Amino acid sequence: EILMTQSPATLSVSPGESVTLSCRATQSVGTNLAWHQQQPGQAPRLLIYSASSRAPGIPARFSGSGSGTEFTLTISSLQSEDFAVYYCQQYNDWPPMHSFGQGTKLEIK
């Protein structure tokens, strides 16, 4: 089973700043890595797939990078609506387990 670990658990940042979130897999997932954002009381939504491809409608300030076991999500010039919980998810394994990281909460400083 592939385990996903995100760091840090919580990040306090001021609006307008940039931030980088990390996600690590216990074994290589290639670039089969997605990032999801969840606002309070809402369903998650896809931000990034294939490690670095933005989903339709996602602003350019969101960017993903990495391959293998190390991945990052960078959000530049944080807007108020970006303060949320972010989850990484691998989808490389077969049979599928499609494990998620435990999440990183981005909060206003």
Add this chain to the structure above:
Amino acid sequence: QEQLVESGGDLVKPGGSLRLSCAASGFSFSDYYMSWVRQVPGKGLEWIAYIDKPGNTVYYADSVKGRFTMSRDNAQNSVFLQLNSLRADDTAIYYCTRRNYNDQWGQGTLVTVSS
């Protein structure tokens, strides 16, 4: 527009059963793998089941294997999750999702298992 709408969540006693439904619209449903993902309120996301396009093959997380059954009806553009032998730790919001990287999410349906 593309949409997934779950229904069927309820309060059920331990050991009970429930059937969740997810209705898809706005896209060619039979062209996509579908999944169920759950979330204990205030906690993280857990993938629990995945079905192939024709509905012939389903994979389950160990936590639900043998108790939950996922199916689909491509003529009705719907996917289902039958929950049996429910336990308190099955209490969660259940989301229907599309594709292996979950590019579409429903709004979720709450299942509460309590006596």
